[in-house]
Amino acid sequence: MTPALEIHDLTVAFDRKPVLWNIDLMIPEGKLVGIIGPNGAGKSTLIKAMMGILPLSSGYVKIFDKPLDDIRDRISYVPQRESVDWDFPASVLDVVLMGRYSKLGLFKRPRKADRDAALECIKKVGMEGFINRQISQLSGGQQQRTFLARALAQQADMYFMDEPFAGVDAATEKAIVTLLRNMTAQNKTVIVVHHDLQSVSQYFDWVIMLNTRLVAAGPTATTFTSKNLETTYGGKLTLLTDVADLMRRENYPSREENIIQP
Ligand SMILES: Nc1ncnc2c1ncn2[C@@H]1O[C@H](COP(=O)(O)OP(=O)(O)OP(=O)(O)O)[C@@H](O)[C@H]1O
Ligand SMILES: [Mg+2]
Numbered sequence: 001m002t003p004a005l006e007i008h009d010l011t012v013a014f015d016r017k018p019v020l021w022n023i024d025l026m027i028p029e030g031k032l033v034g035i036i037g038p039n040g041a042g043k044s045t046l047i048k049a050m051m052g053i054l055p056l057s058s059g060y061v062k063i064f065d066k067p068l069d070d071i072r073d074r075i076s077y078v079p080q081r082e083s084v085d086w087d088f089p090a091s092v093l094d095v096v097l098m099g100r101y102s103k104l105g106l107f108k109r110p111r112k113a114d115r116d117a118a119l120e121c122i123k124k125v126g127m128e129g130f131i132n133r134q135i136s137q138l139s140g141g142q143q144q145r146t147f148l149a150r151a152l153a154q155q156a157d158m159y160f161m162d163e164p165f166a167g168v169d170a171a172t173e174k175a176i177v178t179l180l181r182n183m184t185a186q187n188k189t190v191i192v193v194h195h196d197l198q199s200v201s202q203y204f205d206w207v208i209m210l211n212t213r214l215v216a217a218g219p220t221a222t223t224f225t226s227k228n229l230e231t232t233y234g235g236k237l238t239l240l241t242d243v244a245d246l247m248r249r250e251n252y253p254s255r256e257e258n259i260i261q262p
Contacts (some may be wrong), residue, residue, distance in 0.1 A: 002029075002055065002063075002064070002065050002131065003026035003027060003028055003029070003099065004024065004027050004028060004029040004030075004063065004064060004157075004158060004189040005027040005050065005061070005062070005063050005158065005189065005191075006027075006061070006062045006063075006065075007023055007024060007025050007026070007050065007059065007060075007061050007062075007103070008021075008024055008025045008059055009022060009061035010022070010023040010024075010049060010056060010057035010058070010060070010061065010221065011023075011057040011058045012042070012045055012046075012049050012054060012055075012056055012057055013057045016081060018057065018212070019040075019042045019045050019199070019212060020045055020046055020049065020210075020212060021047070021212050021213050022040045022059075022213065022214075023059070023213070023214045024214065024219040025208060025214060026217075027109045027188060027191065027206060027208075027217075028189075028206070029189055030185075030187040030188065030189060031184060031189055031190075031205040031206045032180055032190050032203065032204050032205050032206070032207040033189070033191045033192065033194065033204060033205065033207070034179065034193075034194045034200055034203060034204035034206070034207045034208070034220070035047070035190055035191065035193045035207075035208045035210060036193075036194055036195070036197065036200060036207060036208070036210070036232065037209060037210035037211050037215075037232055037233075038211060038232070038233055040126050041210045041211045041212060041232075042210055042211075043162070043229065044080055044083075044162050044193065044208055046210060046232075047077070047160045047162055047191070047193065047210075048146055049085060050160065050191075050217070051068070051075060051077055052068035052069070052072075053161055063075060063158060064157070064158075072102075073102040073156075074156050074157045074158060074161070075156050075157070075159075076099070076151040076154040076156035076158070076159045076250050077151065077159075077160045077162075078147045078148055078150075078160070078161040078162060078164055079138065079147070079162055080162035080163050080166070080193070081143060081144055081147075081163070081166055081167065082095045082229070083162075084143075086107055086135055086136050087189075087236075088135070088136075089134065089136075090134070090135055091131070091132050091133060091134055091135070091148050092122065092127055092130050092131050092132070092135065092138070092149075093115075093118060093119075093122070093131045093132065095135055095146050095147070095149075095150050095158060096118040096121055096122055096146065096150045097110050097114060097115070097118045097153070097221060098115045098184065099121070099149070099150040099151060099152070099153030099154040100114040100117060100118060100148055100153055100154070100205045100240050101163075102154060103230065106134060111174075113228045116197075117147075117153055117155075118149075118153050119131070121149040121150075121152040121153045121250060122146075122149050123174075124149065124152060125145040125146070125148050125152070125176075125179070125180060126155070126175065126222065127142065127145050127147065127149060128148075140166075140167035140168075141167055141168045141169060141172055144164060144165075144166070144167060144168055145176075148161075148176065148179075152179075154176045156188070157187075157188055157189065158188070158189045158191070158234065159183070159189070159190045159191065160190060160192075161190065161191070161192045161193065162177060163192045163193050163194070163195065164192060165194065165196070165212055166195075169172075177203055180192070184205070187229060190243055192204075197229070198246050200224055201220055201224060204220050205219065205220060206218065206219055206220060206223075207220050207223050207224050209223065209224075209228050209229070209231075209232045210232070211231070211232050211233075214226045215228055215231045215232045216231075
């Protein structure tokens with residue numbers, strides 16, 4: 001089997017200080033993948049390195065068995081919300097149409113087909129009531145959904161999303177997870193930075209546990225263990241108590257369900 005993504009001996013440093021150290025991993029095609037780890041663990045840096053938008057100190061990344069430059073139009077990126085300039089003058093439709101640019105030839109204007117595709121994606125994320133709204137005038141969750149629509153409009157084969165659920169309400173989060181599931185069902189690979197440990201087992205097929213070094217990567221069922229969580233978040237006591245709770249709940253899912261059901 002050819003992996004969808006393969007990383008070998010990856011090190012990334014800022015001012016000679018490594019923030020990702022000697023990472024080796026592979027991700028199979030068609031999986032919903034969670035990247036988890038504490039603040040500053042290097043999650044966003046890993047995504048940027050995988051996309052080739054940061055210089056690597058060592059190692060290589062291959063996507064669909066090709067170097068990044070050969071498959072750039074098959075990958076799509078939803079940045080972490082804080083890193084976007086929301087004052088940039090653009091409407092929701094403008095932003096989503098930007099997702100079509102890689103499909104357009106040089107100097108070609110978007111055609112009706114591109115506009116229709118963009119509108120379709122706007123509908124998928126429930127933003128059809130805001131098509132002409134400036135992005136600076138959207139709520140945080142609406143901004144997040146707009147960027148998701150832009151990624152969808154790209155019709156890529158691999159998607160990188162940096163905390164797509166940050167600042168999104170529970171119903172929207174559910175809708176987005178369903179959307180991501182539909183994408184993986186069509187054999188797209190979706191890689192998501194995620195902070196909520198409670199939902200990791202439910203959402204992801206595969207997890208990457210990171211803290212500068214790779215702690216573990218693999219199928220969620222065998223990789224998302226209390227031991228790996230301790231190594232990943234080590235020393236943060238309150239959190240480890242939460243994790244212990246979480247693991248207890250994982251072991252007794254039926255009891256827990258009985259408790260929350262009326
Ligand atoms: N451009 C930069 N220059 C110098 N250091 C940086 C730069 N970008 C990130 N870092 C540092 O690299 C480390 C990893 O940052 P990164 O943004 O990847 O963390 P993260 O896991 O995404 O954290 P968060 O959960 O807070 O988003 C941090 O210590 C950060 O301060
Ligand atoms: Mg980050």
